[in-house]
Amino acid sequence: QQQVKQSPQSLIVQKGGISIINCAYENTAFDYFPWYQQFPGKGPALLIAIRPDVSEKKEGRFTISFNKSAKQFSLHIMDSQPGDSATYFCAANNGQNFVFGPGTRLSVLP
Amino acid sequence: EAQVTQNPRYLITVTGKKLTVTCSQNMNHEYMSWYRQDPGLGLRQIYYSMNVEVTDKGDVPEGYKVSRKEKRNFPLILESPSPNQTSLYFCASSFHRGDTQYFGPGTRLTVL
Numbered sequence: 001q002q003q004v005k006q007s008p009q010s011l012i013v014q015k016g017g018i019s020i021i022n023c024a025y026e027n028t029a030f031d032y033f034p035w036y037q038q039f040p041g042k043g044p045a046l047l048i049a050i051r052p053d054v055s056e057k058k059e060g061r062f063t064i065s066f067n068k069s070a071k072q073f074s075l076h077i078m079d080s081q082p083g084d085s086a087t088y089f090c091a092a093n094n095g096q097n098f099v100f101g102p103g104t105r106l107s108v109l110p
Numbered sequence: 111e112a113q114v115t116q117n118p119r120y121l122i123t124v125t126g127k128k129l130t131v132t133c134s135q136n137m138n139h140e141y142m143s144w145y146r147q148d149p150g151l152g153l154r155q156i157y158y159s160m161n162v163e164v165t166d167k168g169d170v171p172e173g174y175k176v177s178r179k180e181k182r183n184f185p186l187i188l189e190s191p192s193p194n195q196t197s198l199y200f201c202a203s204s205f206h207r208g209d210t211q212y213f214g215p216g217t218r219l220t221v222l
Contacts, residue, residue, distance in 0.1 A: 006152075032208045043114075043200050043213030044153070089152055093208050096160070097168050098143065102152040 004092050006101030013108050019077040021104045023090035026071065030092035030099075035064065035075050038087045038103075047088070048075070080108045112137045114214035116201050122220045123191060131186045131217050133201030141204045142184040143168070143211065144176065146197040153200065159184055160207050191221040 005024045013019045023033075034049035050057045050064040050073065057064045063076040077084055085108050090101040114135045123129055135142065143158040145168075155168030159178040173195055175187040184203075188195060198218050202211040 009150075034210065036213075041216075043202075043215050045213065046210045049210065091153075095208050096166070097155050097158055098211065099155070099169070100145075100153040102150055 004090060004099050004101040006090050006104060008104060009102070010105045011107070013080045013106065015080065015082060015108055015110050017080050017108075019080045019084070019106055019108070020074060021088055021090070021106075022072065022074045023101050024070075024072045025092050025099075027092070027094060027099075028071070029094040031095065032093040033064070033066065033073050034091050034093075035062075036089045036091065036100075038089065044089060077106075080106075082108045082110050084108050112212070114201055114203055114212050116199075116214040116217050118217060119215065120218050122222065124222050125192055126190050129188050129191060129219075131188075131199060131201075131219070133184045133186065133214060134182050135184075135201075135203040135212070136182065137203065137205075137212065138181065139203035139205050139212075140181070141207045141209070141211075142178065143202045144174070144184070144186045145200045145202065146170065146195075147200060147216075148197050156186070156199075158207075191219075193221050195219065196221050 035047045036044035037047045038044040048062045061078045066073045087103045117132045144156040145153040154170045157176040159165045201214040204211045
């Protein structure tokens with residue numbers, strides 16, 4: 001019940017395209033859902049986060065869509081750029097500990 | 111500069127030789143945490159601490175110990191390392207337990 005599932009495992013997108021990464025959870029106690037971006041050799045860095053009282057949050061080219069009833073949330077990257085090539089992790093927090101998805105490796109082709 | 115620092119960044123050791131990975135943050139954060147990152151498994155939480163002298167197990171605590179004697183420091187201790195603890199380790203901190211976490215640069219540990 002603590003698990004967060006994430007798909008796809010890897011994603012290749014052309015420059016200017018839309019990248020979509022999906023996550024799903026079981027534990028209804030989760031109340032904070034961040035997305036992290038990780039470049040090779042670096043620690044993860046927060047990209048955008050959402051709480052379940054809203055269904056969508058947008059920051060620049062990055063949007064989180066949240067479906068509380070389906071227990072699913074997704075990251076949309078609009079106008080994807082080669083500099084967005086990284087590994088993306090979704091996560092969920094229940095007020096105490098964090099559970100991360102296994103990650104999605106995104107490659108944006110120039 | 112606000113940051114989380116870890117030392118060492120790279121470590122190669124042998125089975126059974128006790129080691130400590132240090133973690134320090136200068137942001138006065140209450141919440142600190144240790145993760146290990148393995149291919150295909152993402153980040154798995156080892157231990158976390160919600161404040162000084164308060165620590166709790168994460169998802170994969172076996173073989174690890176932590177302590178939180180000061181707010182800024184949260185060392186990870188491997189009393190008797192084994193090869194299955196070869197991994198990339200990250201320390202993270204946040205103001206409170208449900209807030210944005212800031213990650214350190216990582217420590218790559220190899221246990222032979």
